[in-house]
Amino acid sequence: MNIIWVCISSLLAFSSVFSDQNTSNIKVFPAANQSTAGVTQVSYQNNQNQLQYAFNASEARKICQSLGLSIASKAQVEEALSRGLETCRYGWTDEQIAVIPRIHALANCGQNKTGLVLWRAPVTNRFDVFCFNESDAIIQLKDTVTNNPLSSSEHANSVNSTLSTSSSSTHPPSFTSTDETMSNEVEPARFVGSAQTFAGSKVVLISCICGLLFTIISLVAYLKLGRHCHLRSDEKQQQQQQQDYTQTEEWISVKTIAETTKEVQQDQRIDVDDGEE
Secondary structure (H helix, E strand, C coil), X not given: CHHHHHHHHHHHHHHHHHHHCCHHHEEEECCCCCCECCEEEEEEECCCCCXXXXXXHHHHHHHHHHCCCXXXXXXXXXXXXXXXXXXXXXXXXXXXXXXXXXXXXXXXXXXXXXXXXXXXXXXXXXXXXXXXXXXXXXXXHHHHXXXXXXXXXXXXXXXXXXXXXXXXXXXXXXXCCCCCCCCCCCEECCCCCHHHHHHHHHXXXXXXXXXXXXXXXXXXXXHHHHHHHHHHHHHHHHHHHHHHHHHHHHXXXXXXXXXXXXXXXXXXXXXXXXXXX
8 A cells, every 4th residue: 555655646746746847937038929030948937936947958859849849959049149039048959059149248148258159068957948930930031031132042041051950869877967047038938839738738647647546546446355355265264164173073973972872782781681691
């Protein structure tokens, strides 16, 4: 029973942790539907309304997917930087490199550097993540071409560099990291389908928990029923043995009485014969 309670407690703890990271805690910059070249920075806001680094490299990719987006590549963040995107927090990219896009040098942002500041940190370090919306990028590029036409070759290069993505990543061993916290104006994510995705995830999680609890209860009931049947079988066997023993004792008693009676009768006959003589 102790093992069962431990399993249930673990499931409830996991459920609470999962439900904490819902859409109300996910923040994006720039504001929803206002990405820069299709790129937005996704952050986690704790219960004290403070931003904190919360995603390792693999979790960062899943967060973008849960929002209906893909994780941005380094080239895509560079394109967004060239179009005015500037943040003060590191975010994961598809190449598993943490970056900060900086236009102006600032002592506490990106080591006082400008451009795309890179940090090749272990994949277990926790940062924000840069997500990419391809449809937004295409629309913004078309608007840019309409307002300020480029040559065909320049436009093709811009599109290719913005829409290029990298292959899947590997995951090195665990490494302890220290979360950095810097303020950055962000607004709640309102991507189409994000709420449905998280709601669906919760439904799946609850279904899995209910299924596991049902399995555990069924197993406990089966074990108890088996034990009860085994005890009844032992009890019946003991009763049968007791009955057999009682019958044996009765038979022995009857046999003993019969033999004693026979011996007494023989002794009486012998006495009668001796008296007649």
